[in-house]
Amino acid sequence: MFEPEGRFYLRIDWTLLMLIVSITGLGLLNLYSTSTSFSAPLFTQQIYWIFLGFSAFFITATIDYRFYDRVANVLYILGIISLVAVLVLGRMFFGSRRWLNIGPLVIQPSELMKIIIILTMAHYVHVSPPKTDEGRSLQELVIPAFLVGLPALLILIQPDLGTMMILLLVFFSIMFLLKMRIRSLLTLAGSALVLLPLIWTFVLQEYQKSRILVFLDPASDPTGEGWHIRQSMFAIGSGQLWGKGFMAGTQSQYQFLPAQWSDFPFAVWAEEWGLLGSVLLCSLYFVLIIWALRMAVTTRDRFASVICLGVGALYFWHTIINIGMVMGLLPIVGVTLPLFSHGGSSMLTFMIAAGLLMSVSARRHTL
């Protein structure tokens, strides 16, 4: 019933599939290394989530992507409703409301919003092409800005700064890569510069500010926030060229790494597998992102193109923010490493995102 209107070769994009499988596999291996000595059933949980994730991946990939174009508006509205619901009904954990219970399911609507916003943007770009050859003007950005601004604001209230940031980054990535007037681009960049100090003053919480300050000078607080960054850098650096070996990382095995399963798995990996393993993992992400970018250029329509762009941007920002953070290049933000981190919501989001790519990729060759 969801067959595309035109006719295609339906061919599996093996490169994409292999990339997804490799990253997930390495993540599982990495989790195994550090989780066996702990009583929590992290490893079995992750296997369960990977299974769920792949199911979501295949279902998403099977459905023709043009179906998503049709349901984008509905999904957007559902997404907004669930974000509002989470603020009203959600349960408080660690000082923020992010999770919603629906029967036995616990979902994190802000995670799903990442996917929905990509679809929404793709839909918008698809239905409203640039009015002039010069490109899109600033007025033409008002609607998409509002479409992103609303969920971003709702997520900020939770508060979940990391997700909000990712949402905005994905949005900006799509916007910058669209055909825009030069003037609009400059205005956009200018407004970002003005916004930054305002965000610093009014949006950021004290702990977030201190994280950023500590990031700028980790030695200033060697026991508090800086301790995480330093321990993570110890882990990565001490891996040296060849690594300390599988299940032999001292920083991770002896728990000197904070949140080593969700936020710092790259440090664990780099410690045990050294520069060689780290570069390998980075390469997988690099190829995946370039693959998505390339696909954005080669697809048949604007909707598919923006999906590829959005998914690529989602992977890109998550990857570089997470890796940059564990290497002390960026402040600590709770941003996961796609398909590699332990955790159900993140796994599901990136599997669905990859499923969208696959859906596009499998249908881009005309008969």
Place this chain on the structure above:
Amino acid sequence: MRRLVLSDDSEFGRKYRYAFVFVVVVFLILVGRLVQLQVVYGAEYRELSRSNFLQQISLEAPRGLILDRRGSVLAKNRVAYNVFITPRFFDAKAFRKLQDLIQVPQIDLDYIQSKILLAEGRKRGFSLLALRDVPKEWVLILESNRDHLPGLDISTQEKRQYPNGPLASHALGFVGEVAAEDIARHPMEGYRERDWIGKYGLEAKLEASLRGRRGSLWRVRDARGRVKTGPEALRWLPRPFHVPPQPGYNIVTTLDADVQRATELVMAPFESGSAVLMEVDTGKIVSYVSKPAYDPNELSGRLTSVRASELYNHPLHPMLDKVVQGTYFPGSTYKVVSAIAAIEENLAEFEEYHLCKGWYEYGRSSSFRCTHAHGLMNLESSIVSSCNVYFYMLSERVGMDRMARYARLLGFGTPPGLELNHEKSGFIPTKQWYAQKYQEGFRIGHTLNSGIGQGDVKASILQVAQAYAAIANRGSVMQPQIVERITDYRGVTVQEFAPVLKRRLDFKPETWDLLSRGLDGVVNNPEGTAYRSRLAHLRVAGKTGTAQVRAMRREPGQDPEESRWRNQDHAWFVGYSPVERPQVVVVVLVEHGGFASKMSVAPALAILDEYFKINGAREEATP
């Protein structure tokens, strides 16, 4: 290869290159950072990560024991339990639990709380010494409630213990925690905070031998402080990961604990004074008493500043070693010096008599008095009756500087050589010294005063013991000795100390004979100053003495009785026994004891008596 088809629909097409370059650049930055961390600084970070989980535990070396000559323990170690708290893990709940479990003094609670507050934001693993030397019952209670007391650790520490309390406390000394200046003074010896260091007495003198060398143990500890064993943890340990500590050497002293105890019992009635018992042939010290004593157990712990100032400012000076640091006028015990000088220099005949009218006529002054009119005195009887007039005459004849020379030969005016507690050398004046000291210069009166051990002559009781030992053994000035040998912890001798002959005095036999007769008469001749205290079963030779105390005005508010006591002279007695073949010499000084014969003779004779009794009993016990 398929050509890349750019669809016109894709607005993105033109910027593909920029995006591609951007992604490449960002990933290159990531890889560059990886290279920087893992290759450029890799070795450094490897070290840092090792320092995270490797912990070096310092293993304390037990301090050597101090033993008496027969192996009885005078100073040893006991296990003390210290409670440490790691503020990061020790929460308010644990703090309350701690108070529920044991009766912690409020002052300690306040201390812990202030330290925890101070520690906020400090190094993560930082742990603080919360309670020192807690009772064993507390340890058991705390250990069994371990689960409710996160961040609380109990560690053991060796602590010095003196099982006999104040026995021989000035000889043994005491230990204390190293102070910052101790560490600065011995930078190469590796002292650390909370180490013990000998502060006084033998503990200080033989610190280097007693201390031992600390060992170390490396272990692997995870971020929560749990110790990891097993092959994967051992893999990281440096080799060798365990260096056992070397216990300090034991010190075998020349003291005899039984005799020491008896000596202290004899000295018990006297508030302030000192006594020393020494073997005449070897200079080995058998007992060593300075009063009032202190308890080295108290001083080796944590002394409150109030208690410390109480001890250090006490009017009777318990912190002063009166055996070597107290110097006094030797009084009549010094008369042997002019006697020897006179005979050796052929300045006196044995049968030369001199009339004592109760004072000595010299110039216009009549201040050179005797105790009473002794009548006709010769050399021997003047020693027996301690006639000042005869010795004024004799010392005038001998002269100041000749007297000083013989005094020095006997060991006066120089450190005795025990090298304990900053021994004093006393003082022997000379003509030149008086010429420099006084405007009117030297006068014969100075010589007369010196002749009877007053004026400016000063000596410690150890110097008097040394001089009389040389008289008793007929000419060997022995260096006093308190350390017999040093052994390792198994008892194998490391170093042995042979008696040291400081000087051989080649005096005429008549000199020794005269002194022997005279000193014997002091106790055993009815005319002798010590005759009344003599013991029927033990023949002792000796000499009484009185060290004049310079009259002190009564302080306002001072008890008149105490003031009278303070103005009383010090009482001396030095004696040796047996007379025919002397074995030991004893010196007793009772501060403010008044007349010698009353105060010091009896205890001195009692000490000798106890010495021979104890040794006699031992000989009988061993066939």
